[in-house]
Each structure stands twice: as C-alpha cells, then as structure tokens.
Amino acid sequence: FGAGSFIMRGAGCTINDMWDSRFDRQVARTRSRPLASHALTYPQAWKFLALQLSAGLGVLLSLPHMEECFWWGVASLPLVATYPLMKRYTDYPQLALGLTFNWGAIMGWVAVRGEVDWSVIGPLYGGCVAWTLVYDTLYAHQDKDDDAKLGLKSTALTFGEEHTKPILTALTGAVWGGWMMAGYNCGFGNPFEVPYYYMGVTASASHLLWQIWSAELNHVDNLAYRFRSNNMVGWLMFGSCVTGNMMAPV
Numbered sequence: 001f002g003a004g005s006f007i008m009r010g011a012g013c014t015i016n017d018m019w020d021s022r023f024d025r026q027v028a029r030t031r032s033r034p035l036a037s038h039a040l041t042y043p044q045a046w047k048f049l050a051l052q053l054s055a056g057l058g059v060l061l062s063l064p065h066m067e068e069c070f071w072w073g074v075a076s077l078p079l080v081a082t083y084p085l086m087k088r089y090t091d092y093p094q095l096a097l098g099l100t101f102n103w104g105a106i107m108g109w110v111a112v113r114g115e116v117d118w119s120v121i122g123p124l125y126g127g128c129v130a131w132t133l134v135y136d137t138l139y140a141h142q143d144k145d146d147d148a149k150l151g152l153k154s155t156a157l158t159f160g161e162e163h164t165k166p167i168l169t170a171l172t173g174a175v176w177g178g179w180m181m182a183g184y185n186c187g188f189g190n191p192f193e194v195p196y197y198y199m200g201v202t203a204s205a206s207h208l209l210w211q212i213w214s215a216e217l218n219h220v221d222n223l224a225y226r227f228r229s230n231n232m233v234g235w236l237m238f239g240s241c242v243t244g245n246m247m248a249p250v
Helices: 002-024 042-062 066-089 093-101 104-113 118-150 155-186 196-214 220-228 230-247
Strands: none
Touching: 002 042, 002 066, 002 093, 002 104, 042 066, 066 093, 066 104, 093 118, 093 155, 104 118, 118 155, 118 196, 118 220, 118 230, 155 196, 155 230, 196 220, 196 230, 220 230
C-alpha cells in the first residue's frame, strides 16, 4: 500500500508537470523542471506516466478486498487528472489538491476493512485536506507574483498576506479536531485516560502553528523550509497511529 501511495502521488506530480509546463517555464522556481526546460519531451512523459499508472494498477489489484479497492481507486482518477487544471479556474486549487492527495485515507481503510466507516474516515480525510490547505498555501506564497502575472489562482492570492495566517490557524484547528475525532471514533480511547495518540495529534498541530506563525510570506527559502518540514507532521501522525493502536483499550 505504501508503494502504491508513492507511485500514484508520483503520477499526480507527472500529470501536474505535463499540464503546467507552459506556465512552469515562466515561473522562476519551476522553469528548471524537466518538461519546462525541455530536458524531457512529451512522448517521454506519456510513457513514464503509463509506466506509473500500470504499476499503480498492479498494486491496486494486489490489495485485500480487491473489488472495493478497485472501485475506490477508479473514483480517484478524475481528481488525479483534473486537479492540476484547477489553478486556472478556481480561487481554491489547494482544496482540489487536498481532495486528491489524501484519497489514500479512504483507500487504506477499505483495503483493511472492505468498507468505509465515515465516522472515522470523514474526520480523518477532512483533517488531511485541511492540512494540505495549510502547507500548500504557504508553498504557493513562493509563486504568488508570477501566478498573478500569468493569471493563475491560488489560496495564497485569495487569502492575501493579511489574512493568510489567521485563516491557516483556523484550518489547523480543523486538522486537530478532525484527527482527534478520527482517533476517538476509531477506538483509541478517552484522551484523558489513554492520551498517547492525542498527544501526537496535538504535537502535529503545534508544528503546523509554528510553520504558520514563523513563516515569512515573501521569503522563498523560509517558505520552502517550512513546506519540507511537513514530513515531521507525517511522522508524528504515523507514530501516533501506531501508538494509538498498541495502547487502545481492549
């Protein structure tokens, strides 16, 4: 399942670069990408994408509860194919990214259980989408000047410098609340009696608040560092889930 997530996220990135190469070569941060810089051709990109999708299908067909996983996997494909286009049409393209890149929250549960328990997956998925809005809005501030010149949209431009941090703080509250609720509904116990998972979620949310309030919205290196630091949020959540399962009341 981890391999499948890696492969399909990679496919999403390939599609993003294919759809956006015309814009990427006009943006300082992205003009060195393989298609934008002409280091690769479109036929090569299509072949690579076909390889990624074939590998992803192979993983999908090997998962437990294959039929359920197959249809949930198929349901994600419209999002994978269209999310890179959203910056042309909506002020909230980061929302489309969040809906796409966090589909694995649904797939993972279905692979294990064969069905979706929305009392767990709803808040988990929603929290993950809010997390994406936080980190990718900060990321988008790197390109806001070029995006504005090209007529592209982003939450960095929509929120503006004045409102970005308060809005992202509120979204962090949604991250924290969603992940706390998911753990409770999953059976990780009362947070006052079995606090381990909930402490990890709180640490993750605290890290997001640090990212937001220490971010310099016009400093590319500062924003890039905070974007990359989200691997720490991921590891904290992974450790929290493992610990929550181990310590959950019987």
